[in-house]
Amino acid sequence: MSKKDIAGTDRIKLLLVDDEAGYVNVLSNRMAKRNIDVTKSLSGTEGIQALRKQDFDVAVLDLKMEDINGIEVLKIFKKMDPDMPVIMLTGHGSEQAAKEGIECGAFDYLMKPCELEDLIKKIREAVSPGR
Amino acid sequence: MDKSKETKTTDYPAFFRKRIFIIIAVSITPMILVSGIILYQFNRSYHEKVHAHLAELVLKHKQNIDGFLVEKLGNIRVLAKTFSFEELSDESFLRDRLEMLQRGYGPVFVDLGVINSQGLQVAYAGPFKLGKALYSTAGWFETAIKNEYVISDVFLGLRGLPHFIVTVRDNWKGESWIIRATIDFVAFNNLVGNIRVGETGFAFIMNREGELQTKPLFDVMPDKGPYLEFMKTKLKEKDDVQIVERKDAFGNKNIYVAAFLKGGDWLLVYQQRASDAFSDFRRALRVAFAIIILGGLAITSMAYLLSTRMAYRVARMDKERQMMDEQIVETGKLASVGELAAGIAHEINNPVAIMVEEAGWIEDLLEEEDFKEGKNLDEFERALKQIRTQGKRCKDITYKLLSFARKTDSRIQEVHLNDMLEELVAISAQRARYSNVTINTNFQSNLPLLEVSQSELQQVFLNLINNALDAMEKTGGKLEMSSKVEGDYVVVGVADNGPGIAKANLSRIFDPFFTTKQVGKGTGLGLSICYGIIKKMGGEIEVRSTVDVGTTFYVRIPLAKEKEKEEVVATT
Numbered sequence: 001m002s003k004k005d006i007a008g009t010d011r012i013k014l015l016l017v018d019d020e021a022g023y024v025n026v027l028s029n030r031m032a033k034r035n036i037d038v039t040k041s042l043s044g045t046e047g048i049q050a051l052r053k054q055d056f057d058v059a060v061l062d063l064k065m066e067d068i069n070g071i072e073v074l075k076i077f078k079k080m081d082p083d084m085p086v087i088m089l090t091g092h093g094s095e096q097a098a099k100e101g102i103e104c105g106a107f108d109y110l111m112k113p114c115e116l117e118d119l120i121k122k123i124r125e126a127v128s129p130g131r
Numbered sequence: 132m133d134k135s136k137e138t139k140t141t142d143y144p145a146f147f148r149k150r151i152f153i154i155i156a157v158s159i160t161p162m163i164l165v166s167g168i169i170l171y172q173f174n175r176s177y178h179e180k181v182h183a184h185l186a187e188l189v190l191k192h193k194q195n196i197d198g199f200l201v202e203k204l205g206n207i208r209v210l211a212k213t214f215s216f217e218e219l220s221d222e223s224f225l226r227d228r229l230e231m232l233q234r235g236y237g238p239v240f241v242d243l244g245v246i247n248s249q250g251l252q253v254a255y256a257g258p259f260k261l262g263k264a265l266y267s268t269a270g271w272f273e274t275a276i277k278n279e280y281v282i283s284d285v286f287l288g289l290r291g292l293p294h295f296i297v298t299v300r301d302n303w304k305g306e307s308w309i310i311r312a313t314i315d316f317v318a319f320n321n322l323v324g325n326i327r328v329g330e331t332g333f334a335f336i337m338n339r340e341g342e343l344q345t346k347p348l349f350d351v352m353p354d355k356g357p358y359l360e361f362m363k364t365k366l367k368e369k370d371d372v373q374i375v376e377r378k379d380a381f382g383n384k385n386i387y388v389a390a391f392l393k394g395g396d397w398l399l400v401y402q403q404r405a406s407d408a409f410s411d412f413r414r415a416l417r418v419a420f421a422i423i424i425l426g427g428l429a430i431t432s433m434a435y436l437l438s439t440r441m442a443y444r445v446a447r448m449d450k451e452r453q454m455m456d457e458q459i460v461e462t463g464k465l466a467s468v469g470e471l472a473a474g475i476a477h478e479i480n481n482p483v484a485i486m487v488e489e490a491g492w493i494e495d496l497l498e499e500e501d502f503k504e505g506k507n508l509d510e511f512e513r514a515l516k517q518i519r520t521q522g523k524r525c526k527d528i529t530y531k532l533l534s535f536a537r538k539t540d541s542r543i544q545e546v547h548l549n550d551m552l553e554e555l556v557a558i559s560a561q562r563a564r565y566s567n568v569t570i571n572t573n574f575q576s577n578l579p580l581l582e583v584s585q586s587e588l589q590q591v592f593l594n595l596i597n598n599a600l601d602a603m604e605k606t607g608g609k610l611e612m613s614s615k616v617e618g619d620y621v622v623v624g625v626a627d628n629g630p631g632i633a634k635a636n637l638s639r640i641f642d643p644f645f646t647t648k649q650v651g652k653g654t655g656l657g658l659s660i661c662y663g664i665i666k667k668m669g670g671e672i673e674v675r676s677t678v679d680v681g682t683t684f685y686v687r688i689p690l691a692k693e694k695e696k697e698e699v700v701a702t703t
C-alpha cells in the first residue's frame with residue numbers, strides 16, 4: 001500500500017457511471033491509490049442498480065451515455081438519494097446540458113477529458129462535511 | 132474559376148442600350164403618331180377654314196363689284212329712257228344731268244357723252260375737251276352700237292388715261308344713238324384695292340384676254356399663274372368661286388381665289404402667299420415641333436437615366452448575388468468542415484483521455500518502491516510526461532475544433548465594445564512587451580452598446596491580437612487598435628506592421644486548417660472561427676495586407692436595431 005493510503009482518513013465511496021470502459025478502469029485504479037473506492041458502472045442502468053444495493057458518498061456521472069441520458073439518470077439518483085452529491089462529466093460545448101443538470105440538483109460539472117487532480121479536488125469538495 | 136465568372140457576367144452595355152432603345156421606341160412612337168394625326172387633321176381643317184374664309188371674301192366682293200356695275204348701268208339706262216336724244220344733245224342739259232348724277236352718287240361718273248349712229252359725239256359734259264369727237268373707228272363704238280348696253284374693259288382712249296365706260300343704246304326716229312358715261316377709275320379701283328388680308332393678300336381684276344382691269348398692289352404676271360386656266364373654266368353656278376394653290380413665277384407658293392364678274396367677262400382674282408395665309412398654322416406647327424423635340428429630348432434623357440439606373444441596379448444585384456453565392460459556398464464549406472471536426476473531436480476525446488490517464492496510472496505505479504531503483508526511471512518519467520503533454524495538446528486541438536462547431540457562450544448581451552477591447556489589450560500587454568510590440572489604441576468615445584455574445588466577440592479579437600503579435604514576434608513593431616461607427620456598423624481595426632500576408636495566401640486565410648505557422652504552432656482554425664462568429668452576428672470581417680508593410684483586419688459589427696435605439700433615446 002502506498003503512503004497516500006495511510007495518510008487518508010476515511011475512504012470515500014464513489015459511484016462512477018461512464019460507458020467508456022477503459023476510462024472507468026484507469027480512473028478507478030488511480031482513485032483507489034487516492035483513498036477513493038470506486039464502484040464502476042458502465043451504463044445508467046448499472047449505476048441505478050448499484051445505488052439500489054448500497055449508499056455512496058458521491059457519484060460521478062457521464063452525461064453522454066448510450067442507454068439512458070445522463071440527465072435522466074441524475075433525476076433518478078436524486079430521487080433515490082437526495083443527499084448524495086453528483087458530479088457530472090460533460091463533453092466540451094455541452095454546457096447547456098450541464099446547466100440543466102445543476103438545475104436538477106447536481107453538485108457541479110467538469111469538462112471531459114479532465115485532469116485527475118481537478119476531479120479529485122471536486123470530489124473532496126463535494127464530500128467535505130462543511131458543505 | 133475566373134473563367135466561369137466571366138461567362139456568368141452579363142453584357143451590361145448591350146443590356147443598357149437595349150433598354151434605352153425599348154423605352155425610347157415605346158414612348159416616342161405613340162407621341163409621333165398622335166402628333167402626326169392631330170397635325171394632319173388640323174392642317175386639313177385649317178386649310179378648309181382658310182379656303183372657306185377666302186371664298187366668302189371673294190364672293191362678297193364679287194357681288195359688291197357686280198352690284199356696283201349694275202347700279203351704274205342702271206343710272207345711265209334711266210337717263211336714256213327718261214330723256215330723248217334731242218334733249219340730251221343739248222350740252223347744257225347734259226351738263227345738268229351729269230351734275231345731278233354726281234350729286235346723287237358722288238364723283239363716280241366722270242363725264243357723259245351722246246353719240247349718234249355715225250359715231251359722232253353730238254354732245255359732251257365733263258372735264259375733258261372731247262367736243263365733237265368721232266368714235267366711228269373706236270373699238271368700243273362698234274360693240275356699243277350693236278348691243279343694248281355695254282360695260283367696256285379698261286382702256287386708255289383719247290384722253291390717255293385708264294378708264295372704262297358704260298354705254299346704253301336707244302332709238303330716236305329710226306336711228307340708233309348711244310349715251311356713254313365714263314366711270315371714275317380710282318373709285319372703281321378702290322373697290323378691289325381695298326381687299327387686303329394679311330401682309331401679302333391682294334385682289335385685282337383681269338379680262339378674258341388677261342389684261343389687268345385694276346392696278347394690283349403687287350406685281351402680277353398675267354401670262355403666268357393659273358389665271359388663264361380660271362378663264363377657261365365654265366362655271367355651273369354664277370356665284371362659284373375657284374381656289375387653287377400653286378407656285379408662282381417667283382417660286383413662292385400662293386393661294387389663288389377667283390370669281391367671274393360682269394357675266395364672265397372679267398375675273399376677280401385674290402391671291403396671297405400660302406405662308407402668309409397659313410401663318411397661324413405655321414406657328415402652331417412650329418410650336419408642335421418644338422414640343423415634339425422637347426418631348427423627345429425629355430424621353431431620351433429619361434430613358435437614359437432610367438436605363439442607367441436599371442443597369443446599375445442589375446449590375447449591383449448580380450454582384451450581390453455573386454457575392455452571396457460565394458458566401459454560401461464559404462459558409463457551406465465551413466459548416467461541413469465544422470460538423471466533421473466536431474465529430475472527430477468527440478471521438479478522439481475519450482481515447483486521448485484514457486491514454487493520458489493510463490500514463491498517469493504508470494506514473495502512480497512508478498512511485499512504488501520496486502521501481503524507484505530502476506536505472507531507466509528518469510527516462511520513463513520523461514516519456515510519461517511527454518505523453519501527458521501531447522495528450523493535453525490533443526485536448527487543446529479538440530477544444531478548438533469544438534469551438535468552431537459550437538460556440539462556448541453564445542448568449543446575447545449588451546457589450547461595451549471599448550471596455551472589452553481595453554481589457555483584451557491589457558491581457559495582451561505582457562506578451563506584447565516580450566515581443567517588443569507597442570499597442571496603440573484609437574477608440575471612438577461614446578460607442579453605442581452592441582447586442583452580441585461577449586465571449587464570442589472576445590474570442591474574435593483575442594485571436595486577431597494574438598495573430599498580430601505572432602506576426603511581429605521576431606521583429607517587434609506596432610499594433611494599432613481602432614473603433615468607430617460607420618453607418619449601421621461599428622468597425623474595429625486591428626493593424627500590425629508585421630511581414631504581411633502573401634497575395635496567394637490572402638484568399639485562403641479564413642479557410643479551416645489553413646495556417647502558415649510552423650507545424651504544432653497553429654491549428655489553422657482561429658480565423659475560421661472568427662469568420663464564423665462575425666458572420667453569425669451579421670457582420671463582416673475583411674483583411675488588407677501588403678507584404679513587408681503589414682496587415683489590417685477590419686471587423687464590422689452591426690449596431691443594435693433601430694427600435695431598441697429609439698427606446699434608449701426615449702428613456703434618456
